[in-house]
Amino acid sequence: MKYLKFMNRYLGKYKLHVILIGVFTVLYSLLTLVSPLVVSYVIDNIIGNQPINGGWQEILTRLIDGRSFIRSNLWVGAIIIIAVTLLTAIVIWMRGNVTAVASERFTENLRNELYNHLQKLPYAYHVKSQSGDLIQRATSDVDQIRRFIANQIREFVYAVAIAVIASIILVSIHAGMAMIVFGIMPLIILMSLFFFKRMQNEFKKSDDAEGALSAAVQENLHGTRVVKAFNREAFELERFEAKNTDYRKKTLNVTKQLAYYWGFSDLICYCGILAVILFGILETQHGNLTFGNFFVFLSYITMVLWPVRNLGRVLSDLGKVTVSISRLQEVFDVQEEDLSSGIEPGIEGKLVFKNVSFKYDDGDHNVLNDVSFAVEKGETVALMGPTGSGKSSLVYLLTRLYDYQSGSIELDGFELNQIQRHYLRRHVGLVLQEPFLFSKSIFENIKIASPTAQEDDIFNAARKSEVHQVITDFDLGYQTLVGEKGVTLSGGQKQRIAIARTIINSTPILIFDDSLSAVDTETDASIRAHLQQLNQATTFIITHRVSTAQHADKIIVLDHGRIVQSGTHQELLNQEGLYQRIADIQSQIDLGEDYSNESE
Secondary structure, three states: OHHHHHHHHHHHHHHHHHHHHHHHHHHHHHHHHHHHHHHHHHHHHHHOOOOOOOHHHHHHHHHOOOHHHHHHOOHHHHHHHHHHHHHHHHHHHHHHHHHHHHHHHHHHHHHHHHHHHHHOOOHHHHHHOOHHHHHHHHHHHHHHHHHHHHHHHHHHHHHHHHHHHHHHHHHHHOHHHHHHHHHHHHHHHHHHHHHHHHHHHHHHHHHHHHHHHHHHHHHHHHOHHHHHHOOOHHHHHHHHHHHHHHHHHHHHHHHHHHHHHHHHHHHHHHHHHHHHHHHHHHHHHOOOOOHHHHHHHHHHHHHHHHHHHOHHHHHHHHHHHHHHHHHHHHHHOOOOOOOOOOEOOOOOOOEEEEEEEEOOOOOOOOOEEEEEEEEOOOOEEEEEOOOOOOHHHHHHHHOOOOOOOEEEEEEOOEEHHHEOHHHHHHOEEEEOOOOOOOOOEHHHHHHOOOOOOOHHHHHHHHHHOOOHHHHHHOOOHHHOEOOHHHOOOOHHHHHHHHHHHHHOOOOOEEEEEOOOOOOOHHHHHHHHHHHOOOOOOEEEEEOOOHHHHOOOOEEEEEEOOEEEEEEOHHHHHOOOOHHHHHHHHHHHHHHHHHHHHHHO
């Protein structure tokens, strides 16, 4: 039932098209059965002069001026068959048209809603999910359902309709021979049902293996630089081959199961046809069956048995569809992030953390513990600390990518968790350490954050992020196309373009998550000087460099999720602690570099 609800939901206003698929398929089944009956009528009642005992034969004979006229003009029978064939072609065309509309519209509706749903899922879901698997669900799984609507629905209706209608006709001709057909059909149907149950699990294994393979390919392509830098091609090939072998084994097992079904079902069908032929010959010799009716039986048995046999394929594809629907429903069952609920206060940038603690949903311990500090509007705060100390987690709370479990964060006097997410994120600019650039021009990558921005706005943002001169040195300037994820640019160039993309909106809060790590100290200082002029934005800078942190209004040092030091650069230098040790180490490194340069 849940699968029918799923299909019904995304068919939308095209449910009528599915009904029409069934109607046209039944008409096609009827027309397919007409031609053998016309041939039997000509053989038995016209050429063989068998008596006409009412029914459609008598009506047809009267319409065409009697039996003698038809016997003298046998081309009339051919005309009838041609007319039936033309009518069949029209029905096939109409069925194909409504099938195409229903399947393609369903696919469009499903993909649109799936992509829309993915866009609204929480950040935590995307962190834990494999993008390759999600792509496979949005492509292969959706297409599996499309193929079912396009092909298998009509095959199922055809098999049922042809079996029912033909069985009625066969019983009226010769009940004994019809029993042979009726004896075979249940065997094939039972085999199809058994096969369907057995194959569902095999299809799921194959689909999951395909998703893992897709994820491995995508991850490898995105990490090409790393793979080549560390000569890991052989390792990655081995990893890919292992995934590919697993997919091949599981898919081959599906193919083997299909081969068993087709082999056994073919054997049953051919035995049934042989039994009908032998029994029909005997009945014809004894005068219990006319040649025309024998021809009808030979024609109908193939029309009945093969479609019923194909129910196995329909059911196997139905098994694939149920797996695909289940995989898609897993995504739809994930609750969307609430982007619209909440207040929309004026945001200036004053922040107060009070005893904030936070842990991830799948974590066993807090990554932030009892964090408290205050930031005035327009202040610059540097966050420092060892890897895993909670720096990034802290700033992710500011954009509500995650929500804290205890404590309070007030933004301009309003509780942060009460502010609408969509509204909040429009007022907080975030630059990540590994910025994502789209496969577009540099100009488009900067403008994407502010679609109404003018050319001068984009140039000014680039100047403030110290990347304007770099861009103009390219042959195509701002129209230079960057590779996927910005792969054609250096790390520093990507970071500066990402900074330009963020500061173009002049948000009251700016967050730089170690996003100056790939630029030299001189460029770093120049960018920070420009940032201080940005409408007095409250700025958070996550950094490992003392040279970057030293000009901040406040430096907060985190360790194991707790604030261990807080103050200005000079104040922290005078305190024994983590910041002083970091400063001493970095100053010794800088002195070593200077000494090396002098000795050169």
